[in-house]
Amino acid sequence: MQHEKYEELIQYYFYNEIDEADKKLLEQHLISCPQCKTHFELFKKIFNSINENENNEFEDKLLFEARAELRGYLKAQKNKTSIIKVLTQAFSSFMVKPIGIAFGGAVVLLAGLFTGYLIFNEPAVNYSKEGLNFADYSKIQNINFLDADPDDGEIEFTYESVKPGRIKGNINDSRVREILTYAILNEKNPGTRLNSINVINASSQHKNDDELKNALISVAKYDNNPGVRREAIKSFNELSVDKEIKDALIYVLLNDTSAGIRIEAINSLMETSKKGIKLDESDLTTLKDKIQLDQNNYVRYQLRNIIKEY
Amino acid sequence: MHLTENELILKAQRGDDLAFEALIYRYDKMVLRLALKYTANPDDAKDIYQEVFIRVYKNLSGFQFKSEFSTWLFKITTNMCITYKRKQNRFNQITIDADDEASPVSQISGSEDLTPEVITEKAEFEVKINKALESLSPNQKMSFLLKHYEGYKIKEIAEIMNCKEGTIKKYLFDAVRKLQLKLVGSF
Numbered sequence: 001m002q003h004e005k006y007e008e009l010i011q012y013y014f015y016n017e018i019d020e021a022d023k024k025l026l027e028q029h030l031i032s033c034p035q036c037k038t039h040f041e042l043f044k045k046i047f048n049s050i051n052e053n054e055n056n057e058f059e060d061k062l063l064f065e066a067r068a069e070l071r072g073y074l075k076a077q078k079n080k081t082s083i084i085k086v087l088t089q090a091f092s093s094f095m096v097k098p099i100g101i102a103f104g105g106a107v108v109l110l111a112g113l114f115t116g117y118l119i120f121n122e123p124a125v126n127y128s129k130e131g132l133n134f135a136d137y138s139k140i141q142n143i144n145f146l147d148a149d150p151d152d153g154e155i156e157f158t159y160e161s162v163k164p165g166r167i168k169g170n171i172n173d174s175r176v177r178e179i180l181t182y183a184i185l186n187e188k189n190p191g192t193r194l195n196s197i198n199v200i201n202a203s204s205q206h207k208n209d210d211e212l213k214n215a216l217i218s219v220a221k222y223d224n225n226p227g228v229r230r231e232a233i234k235s236f237n238e239l240s241v242d243k244e245i246k247d248a249l250i251y252v253l254l255n256d257t258s259a260g261i262r263i264e265a266i267n268s269l270m271e272t273s274k275k276g277i278k279l280d281e282s283d284l285t286t287l288k289d290k291i292q293l294d295q296n297n298y299v300r301y302q303l304r305n306i307i308k309e310y
Numbered sequence: 311m312h313l314t315e316n317e318l319i320l321k322a323q324r325g326d327d328l329a330f331e332a333l334i335y336r337y338d339k340m341v342l343r344l345a346l347k348y349t350a351n352p353d354d355a356k357d358i359y360q361e362v363f364i365r366v367y368k369n370l371s372g373f374q375f376k377s378e379f380s381t382w383l384f385k386i387t388t389n390m391c392i393t394y395k396r397k398q399n400r401f402n403q404i405t406i407d408a409d410d411e412a413s414p415v416s417q418i419s420g421s422e423d424l425t426p427e428v429i430t431e432k433a434e435f436e437v438k439i440n441k442a443l444e445s446l447s448p449n450q451k452m453s454f455l456l457k458h459y460e461g462y463k464i465k466e467i468a469e470i471m472n473c474k475e476g477t478i479k480k481y482l483f484d485a486v487r488k489l490q491l492k493l494v495g496s497f
Contacts, residue, residue, distance in 0.1 A: 008483055015457065017464055043486065046493055049435060050458050062352050066342055066359045067335075073360060074367060078327070 006036045014047045061222045068185060068218065071211075143183050148195050150202035171203045177212065184232075185215045190225035197231045207240050217248040220265075226258045233264045241272040250283060259296040266302045273309070284310060315379055323371050330370070334363055337380060340460065341387050347455050348391040350440045358390050365390070377469070384470045388456070392448040442492035446485050449473075453481035454489075 009026045012018040018026070030037050140159045147156040147168075155176070156168040169176040183196040197216070206212050216239070220232040233252065236245050249272065252265040273279065279287070284307060291303045313321070313329070315336070321329035341362055346355035365386050373382060443451055449471070456462045456470065464482070468475045 007487075008479070011483060011486055015464070042490060042494065046486070046490060047458075049493075050439065062346070062356065063339055063342055066356045067338065069356065070360050070363050071331075073364060074327070074330075077364075077367070 003033070003036055003039075006030075006033070007039055010036070010040050010043050014043060061218075064218055064222075068214070072182065140179060140182065141187065142189075143179075143187055143192050143196070145192070145195050145199070148199055150199055155199055171199060172205045174205075177203060177206060177209065181209075181212045181215045184212075184219055190223075190228050193219070193223065193225070193228045194231055197228070197235055201235055201238050207238065209239075213239055213245065217244065220248055221251055221255070226261055229256065229258075229261050230264050233261065233268050236268050237271050241275050241277050243277060246272050246277045246279070246283075250286060254286065254290060259299055262294070262296070262299050263302060266299070266306060270306060270309075273306075279306075279310060316375065319370070319373065319375075319379060323373070330367065333379070334366065337383055338363065341383065344384075344387055344455060344460060345391055347459055348451065349394070350443075354394065358387070358394055361394075362387050362390050381466070381469055384456075385472065388452050388471055392452055438493060439489075442489050445488055445492060447481075450481045450485040450488070453478050454485040457482055 006026060006029055009018060009022050013023065013026060030040055140161045142160040143157050144159070145155065145157045146166075147154070149155070150171045153170055153172070154168060155171055156166070158164065158166045159179075167176065167179070171177070177200060180196045180200045184193055184200070187193050187196065197219075200206055200212065216232045216235050220229055220236070223229045223232065229252070233249070236249070239245065246269065249265045249269045253262050253269070256262050256265065269279070287303050287307055291300050291307075294300050294303070313332070315333070318329045318333040322333050338359065342355055342359045345358035345362075346352060349355050349358065362383070366383060373379070443454070446454065452471065453467055456467045457464070462470070464475055464478050468478045471478065473481075
């Protein structure tokens with residue numbers, strides 16, 4: 001057998017995909033062939049190095065982002081599909097009747113007029129929220145608040161999408177909240193992200209919004225702006241706290257580089273504890289370890305305080 | 311209640327979004343990991359991840375249980391990776407800047423009990439491996455990743471990549487030869 005064939009067998013040997021007969025043949029050959037022995041040793045080094053250096057884990061942030069983007073897309077897709085489905089069914093049942101045919105003619109005429117109107121009078125801005133295709137909100141960017149004060153229950157903002165638009169709506173409107181949740185995660189401008197968090201906190205119906213909770217957890221853990229992270233942490237107190245929020249706070253406490261944010265996380269942990277989401281044994285061990293490691297005196301002091309309560 | 315994979319697929323095929331999410335969350339980390347390993351770029355990996363699961367979402371109703379769901383999923387993933395065109399405005403560089411979240415150093419640095427020297431050494435090797443992997447053809451690279459990083463058997467890789475076992479063996483053999491040439495000075 002040629003050396004090349006043995007090279008192949010060496011590979012299967014390390015993959016553990018070699019049959020017994022070939023294995024014996026290879027082992028015997030290696031004793032008498034220095035060339036293949038050298039090849040065997042080299043492959044062993046590469047194989048072991050790859051296995052030792054196998055760094056398959058990546059930060060949860062990437063997975064979280066990927067899932068959030070996918071969820072947004074699928075949601076938009078589903079809305080689009082269901083609207084089209086309903087319209088198609090209604091239209092086809094209507095069009096089989098004689099009145100439907102007459103109506104069809106009228107629609108064609110109106111469509112022509114409307115197309116002409118669009119061509120010659122294309123508006124630069126869509127001023128009503130009815131004109132916005134909410135299914136496409138994932139394409140929205142550059143949100144600019146005209147009225148970010150939710151005291152009267154209404155807010156107003158412009159945005160850029162396929163077409164620019166402007167929305168004035170009630171803060172408790174679930175679709176407005178969806179856009180703001182999306183903005184919290186995806187707007188480039190930290191001021192807009194911050195405003196979106198503040199505005200959404202004024203809503204009275206967001207306490208059990210899981211998407212908002214997930215967005216805030218993501219922002220608290222990974223947003224590159226400390227002000228936005230801090231606001232997201234504060235917002236947890238407005239939500240129905242649960243274990244996921246507690247875990248996110250512990251994550252922030254362990255990983256955030258800003259001492260101020262870590263202190264905010266400790267304060268929020270105290271709040272969650274008051275609301276019944278207690279730290280378990282494993283959490284307390286983690287916090288005790290953190291006391292030894294944290295560089296900031298006040299963080300260490302606050303950590304001792306929270307541990308004393310248990 | 312814990313549902314089996316087939317039960318989840320059937321529910322997802324009937325339009326149950328929660329079942330669909332539960333189904334993909336069983337495998338999506340592996341898909342992202344493979345895409346990340348293949349592209350060495352987190353943004354590209356996310357794009358592939360999204361395209362894979364959009365395709366799964368659109369075609370799940372046609373899944374007829376003729377193969378394992380995971381095999382079908384990885385078939386889509388490998389096709390996406392191999393045919394993926396990297397966006398032109400992105401840098402195709404690998405850095406070991408510790409401040410860069412996507413760099414090998416920061417990815418390894420979370421591991422406990424590693425000295426800075428070991429972390430640096432591992433990161434450097436990771437960079438070399440990634441560079442060496444860049445020299446492989448798409449099929450060689452995918453075969454190699456599925457074998458060495460995902461631990462699939464040659465027969466399974468053949469099924470995933472829709473090739474004969476002999477073809478996969480050839481890809482692996484050629485891939486290892488190229489990598490040996492690239493990495494021989496690294497030991």
